[in-house]
Amino acid sequence: MKSERSSDSAFRTLLVLGGIAVSVLLIAIFFSLLLSSRSAIVANGYRFLTGSTWDPVIDKFQSLPFVIGTLLTSLVALVIATVLSLALAVLMGEYFRSGPFASVMRTAVELLAGIPSVVYGFIGLFFFVPAVRVLQTALGAPPYGVGIFTSALLLAFMILPYSASIGREIISLVPADLKEAALSLGATPSETIWKITLPYARSGILGGVLLSLGRALGETMAVTMVIGNSNSLTLNILGPGNTMASVIANEFSEASSNVYLGSLIEIALLLFVISTLINIAGKIVVNRMAAA
Amino acid sequence: MKKNGASAPRLDPAVAARVRGDFVFRALVLVLSLVATIPLLLILVFIIVRGASSINWQFISELPKPMGEPGGGISNAIVGTLLLVIIATVVSVPLGVIAGIFLSEHGKSRLGNVARISVETLMGIPSIVLGIVAYVWIVRPMGHFSALSGGLSLAMIMLPVITLSTEETLLMIPLTLREAALALGVSYPRTILRVILPAGMSGIITGILLAVARGAGETAPLLFTSFGNPFMTVNILKPMASLPHTIFTYATSPYPEWQTLAWGAAFVLLVIVLTLNIVTKLVTSRWKIQF
Numbered sequence: 171m172k173s174e175r176s177s178d179s180a181f182r183t184l185l186v187l188g189g190i191a192v193s194v195l196l197i198a199i200f201f202s203l204l205l206s207s208r209s210a211i212v213a214n215g216y217r218f219l220t221g222s223t224w225d226p227v228i229d230k231f232q233s234l235p236f237v238i239g240t241l242l243t244s245l246v247a248l249v250i251a252t253v254l255s256l257a258l259a260v261l262m263g264e265y266f267r268s269g270p271f272a273s274v275m276r277t278a279v280e281l282l283a284g285i286p287s288v289v290y291g292f293i294g295l296f297f298f299v300p301a302v303r304v305l306q307t308a309l310g311a312p313p314y315g316v317g318i319f320t321s322a323l324l325l326a327f328m329i330l331p332y333s334a335s336i337g338r339e340i341i342s343l344v345p346a347d348l349k350e351a352a353l354s355l356g357a358t359p360s361e362t363i364w365k366i367t368l369p370y371a372r373s374g375i376l377g378g379v380l381l382s383l384g385r386a387l388g389e390t391m392a393v394t395m396v397i398g399n400s401n402s403l404t405l406n407i408l409g410p411g412n413t414m415a416s417v418i419a420n421e422f423s424e425a426s427s428n429v430y431l432g433s434l435i436e437i438a439l440l441l442f443v444i445s446t447l448i449n450i451a452g453k454i455v456v457n458r459m460a461a462a
Numbered sequence: 463m464k465k466n467g468a469s470a471p472r473l474d475p476a477v478a479a480r481v482r483g484d485f486v487f488r489a490l491v492l493v494l495s496l497v498a499t500i501p502l503l504l505i506l507v508f509i510i511v512r513g514a515s516s517i518n519w520q521f522i523s524e525l526p527k528p529m530g531e532p533g534g535g536i537s538n539a540i541v542g543t544l545l546l547v548i549i550a551t552v553v554s555v556p557l558g559v560i561a562g563i564f565l566s567e568h569g570k571s572r573l574g575n576v577a578r579i580s581v582e583t584l585m586g587i588p589s590i591v592l593g594i595v596a597y598v599w600i601v602r603p604m605g606h607f608s609a610l611s612g613g614l615s616l617a618m619i620m621l622p623v624i625t626l627s628t629e630e631t632l633l634m635i636p637l638t639l640r641e642a643a644l645a646l647g648v649s650y651p652r653t654i655l656r657v658i659l660p661a662g663m664s665g666i667i668t669g670i671l672l673a674v675a676r677g678a679g680e681t682a683p684l685l686f687t688s689f690g691n692p693f694m695t696v697n698i699l700k701p702m703a704s705l706p707h708t709i710f711t712y713a714t715s716p717y718p719e720w721q722t723l724a725w726g727a728a729f730v731l732l733v734i735v736l737t738l739n740i741v742t743k744l745v746t747s748r749w750k751i752q753f
Contacts, residue, residue: 181651185567188560189577192625195618196580199587199595206598257494265491278499281506284739286679288706289728292713293505330498358480360487388588390682391706395714415590415682422594423686435598438591449586 203439210432218436222403224417226425231433233440235403239411240441242318243393244386246407247325252379255330256368259337259375264363267342283331291395294324299396311408316398318411324392329382336378336456340371373455380452387445390415414441506732513729521726526692526708529717536727538694539708542609543678543731545696546688546704549613550677554620555670561621562628562666563654569629578629585622592618593683601687609695609702612688619680620673627669631662668742675738679731681706705731 211218214231221232258279266272302323303315344367352362368375398410399420412420414437425431473481524535561577568574596615601607635658643653659666681704684690689701690711705727712724 178650181654185560185564186573188557189564189568189573191557192561192584192621193573193576193580195621196584199584199592199618202595202598203591254494254498257491258498260491261495265488275495275499278503280739280743281736282499282502284675284679284735285502285506286681286706286731286735288679288681288709288713289509289732292709292724292728293502293509295713297505327498327502334498358484360484361480363487384586388586388590390588390590391710395710415588418590418594419682419685422597423689435594438594441588442591445586445588446583449583453582 200442203435203442207432207436207439210429210436213429214433214436218433219440224401226421226427226430229427229429231429231436233414233433233437235401236412236414236417236437237440238403238405239318239397240387240413240415242405242407242411243322243325243397243413244383246319246322247329247386248379248383250323250326251330251333251382254326255334255337255378255382256375258330258334259341260363260367262334263338263341264359264367279331279334282327283335287328287389287391288395290324290328291392294320294392294396298324306408309408314398314408314410316396317409318397318404318407321393321397321413322407324396325386325389328389328392329385332385333378333382336381337371337375340374340378340456341367343374344370373458377452377455377458380448380455384445384449384452387448388415388441390419394419414438509725509728509732512725513732516722516726517729521723522730525694526723529720532719534723536703536705536708536723536730538691539703539705539727540730541694541696542688542691542703543705543734545698545702546609546613546616546684547674547678549610549698550616550620551670551674553614553617554624554673558621558624558670558673559628559666562625562669563632563659565625565629566632567654569633581622581625584618585626588682589615589619589680590682590685593685593687596683596687604699607687607689607701609688609698609700612684612702612704613698615683615687616677616680619683620677623673623676624666624669627672628662628666631665631669632658634665635661664745668746671738671742671745675735675742678738679706679735681710685710705734 210231213229217232219232219237220234221230222234223230223232224235225231258275262272262275262279266275298320299315302317302320303313306313306315348366348370349362352366353359357365393413394416397412397416399412399416400410401412401417404411418434418438418441422431422434425434520533521535522540523537524533525538526536527534561581565574565578565581569578593615595618596611600611600614604611639657639661640653643657644650648657684704684707688704688707690707691701691703695702709724709727709731712720712727715721715724
């Protein structure tokens with residue numbers, strides 16, 4: 171009896187230790203980043219967030235070009251992905267809820283979600299870059315091929331499977347009696363979708379968009395391969411740029427001085443904070459929808 | 463309807479317009495959905511066709527050759543990816559499953575809430591940030607790149623996936639099962655280990671497979687942890703090649719021969735990752751918990 175009780179309490183302790191370990195891990199990650207970038211945070215000051223010069227030669231490290239680059243790529247990607255994923259969500263959640271076509275579409279979307287990002291990057295280099303070059307030539311822009319728009323396009327296709335499957339789940343949560351009421355009053359199916367289903371699912375879809383934004387912000391490899399790696403501040407989406415993640419990927423293993431390395435870790439810290447905030451916002455919105 | 467008359471079977475123009483609108487909307491949804499999926503699926507087919515043609519026994523079994531020499535393979539990258547994933551699995555599965563059991567048992571306590579928020583936050587951290595953490599923890603103190611640090615960064619990516627799927631699975635197991643075990647006088651640890659865990663095994667395995675699929679395809683954290691290595695090594699304290707890193711290096715190189723190797727490596731990686739995903743799907747649909 172005694173040994174059983176002690177094994178019982180040992181087991182409970184083990185479980186609690188598991189819970190403590192994952193919490194401590196997160197705190198440890200945060201403080202490791204903070205401590206490793208401490209000297210850079212002190213050296214760079216607040217200009218790190220507001221200045222636009224990133225020049226390792228003169229030890230000047232300011233992250234605004236990368237923050238802007240990240241926001242630009244993510245937002246453009248989000249606009250494209252939202253339109254396409256809404257269509258997919260409506261298709262899978264309303265028009266084809268079951269049957270062979272539905273399962274083909276669902277499998278295709280799952281397949282696309284499983285492709286590693288370095289393979290997406292390779293696809294981008296091989297297919298998207300030439301396509302965008304044609305577009306740039308047609309628009310009279312310098313034909314870089316690589317750039318912010320190319321990465322945004324690639325990112326859109328990468329995050330699409332996530333927002334589409336969240337959208338499908340949310341749309342199938344909309345109560346059938348609401349839709350039936352609209353249909354029985356004479357609304358066409360598309361009017362029902364526009365005026366009943368989508369407004370009802372609005373907040374959940376927004377949450378899905380926020381969660382995809384969290385993914386887009388931190389996506390590294392594919393973006394690094396097609397963004398063109400230019401460290402100057404730009405709002406021209408057809409030109410080359412850099413994101414927070416891609417500048418880390420490009421420069422981390424070459425960083426020679428301590429301040430340089432620390433500044434890159436400071437960017438990682440900033441990326442950690444931003445993506446965590448976006449994810450929490452997305453979770454709150456999705457949970458509120460699921461609870462309602 | 464107001465203009466009722468001889469042409470009763472004809473629709474009112476306003477209604478006809480609405481019906482047309484419905485048709486247009488349906489067509490638009492279908493077209494946009496196809497735009498979203500078809501190009502990438504075609505590209506996937508392209509990779510498979512192109513990759514399959516560059517694959518042969520030599521490609522799988524040989525080491526990369528220096529630039530200019532024909533042939534060469536990616537055996538070191540295949541072995542490297544396997545070892546990295548094994549390290550990551552050994553580190554992340556025990557902790558992930560224990561934390562998952564904790565969340566399903568004590569998820570409503572204060573520590574439970576903190577732990578759940580931590581795991582969900584961990585899930586959202588960009589992989590490159592976790593690579594930097596592994597760099598700070600292992601590479602910097604050791605002074606050189608190592609497979610161990612790469613494995614650790616992959617473990618941090620896999621951990622939240624395993625924990626959350628374990629929790630989700632165990633919460634679906636009916637209370638009656640546990641009550642029956644406890645009523646028979648089975649101790650609490652035995653109830654969990656011999657009744658609850660086996661009942662949820664398929665869900666837990668699914669989570670682990672998904673996590674492995676995700677870890678195997680990650681590149682960003684490996685850039686400055688396991689780095690890369692043109693030679694075969696099984697020493698986990700040395701830099702080690704991996705499939706994603708090999709693809710990245712070869713794909714961004716200016717040489718067509720290397721790009722061909724990259725297509726082959728991409729094919730091998732895709733086969734591994736997509737097979738894991740498909741197996742996962744089969745496991746879930748076959749062993750779905752039904753009570």
